[in-house]
Amino acid sequence: MALSKQTAGPTVERDAGAFRRKVAAVVASLRTGEVISYGEVAAEAGYPGAARAVGAVLAHPSPGRELPWWRVVTATGRLVPGHEAEHARRLRAEGVPIRRGRVPMKR
DNA sequence: TATCTGACGATAG
DNA sequence: CCTATCGCCAGAT
Numbered sequence: 001m002a003l004s005k006q007t008a009g010p011t012v013e014r015d016a017g018a019f020r021r022k023v024a025a026v027v028a029s030l031r032t033g034e035v036i037s038y039g040e041v042a043a044e045a046g047y048p049g050a051a052r053a054v055g056a057v058l059a060h061p062s063p064g065r066e067l068p069w070w071r072v073v074t075a076t077g078r079l080v081p082g083h084e085a086e087h088a089r090r091l092r093a094e095g096v097p098i099r100r101g102r103v104p105m106k107r
Numbered sequence: 108t109a110t111c112t113g114a115c116g117a118t119a120g
Numbered sequence: 121c122c123t124a125t126c127g128c129c130a131g132a133t
Contacts, residue, residue: 019130038115042129053130055114060131069114080114087114 022046023057030071033094035103037075051075077103 022045030036036044039051047053058069070090073079079087079101088098097104 016131042115047129049116049127050129051115052113052128053115056112056129056131057114059114072114074114075116078115083114 019045019047019050019053020057020062023054024062024065024067027058027067027069027072030068033096035071035073035091035096037105038072039075041072073103073105075105077105079103 023041026041026044037051038054039049041054042048042050045054054072058067058072061067061069069080070087071094073087079091084101088101091103092098
């Protein structure tokens, strides 16, 4: 195409909702007991640096579209603010070790 | 189009 | 190890 000024790079994808769709796919692919950070999800989805936006997606789940949100934690192993008890419970149920209310993240 | 928001991340103190 | 601050992003207003 000749035109498309395109906003010079932020994402390459300009379809509203594409981001959410990609994030949902990555999270849905996580297996039992597998834990990754918001930043990793963003990178896997093709939006490096959009960790914060990933949190927004998991915070507003689409009706009928259930995702294993508990398998996503912060880079330091922090659990979801305000839902730490349930978050920890779900992870433990899958065999994920919790130390001091946080997941011992390697690296 | 401009501004604000937030289930983040890295760094400084 | 903890809190405070700044930087980044997509979505909502």
